[in-house]
Amino acid sequence: MGEETIALNRKARHDYLIEDTLEAGIVLTGTEIKSVRAHKVNLIDGYVRIERGEAWLVGAHIAPFEAGNRWNHEAKRDRKLLLHRTQIVALGTRAKAKGLTIVPLRLYIDDRGHAKLELGVGRGKKLYDRRRDIAERDARRDVARELADVARGR
16 A cells, blocks of 8 residues: 655745754544545645654644534644654754754555655755755756757757
8 A cells, every 4th residue: 555645845945954854643633634635735834843752733724624613723833743752852952052944745545544744854954055955956857958969859
């Protein structure tokens, strides 16, 4: 069966230089997991906050389940992340000491049917870093285009 990617946060790799990644479980209610399986998730504004020895996903949007009833969930509520105590302590100290940010990179369903969140520990990029990345990507694209033209005999 394999894992199924539900949502990607492409903006995170654009705005942050990701230094490290790790996997975390996420605590969801019944209507939330149904919305996740329907791909109704947006991670762009999300980030992770360490508070009182627990990790929380803040700002991620999981749309209310369409067939939900009056006990449907709030779209932008804080959701608890499932990590080992040592991982939480390490993330908290790194984020405070070095000025790093913990952002969600990808939400997926694993082989066992559990929702998992791939987290990235990263440093915010400056404007000139973003411009350099865009210039490098454009240069690679131009080279690939030229090579394709040469291969076709033009």
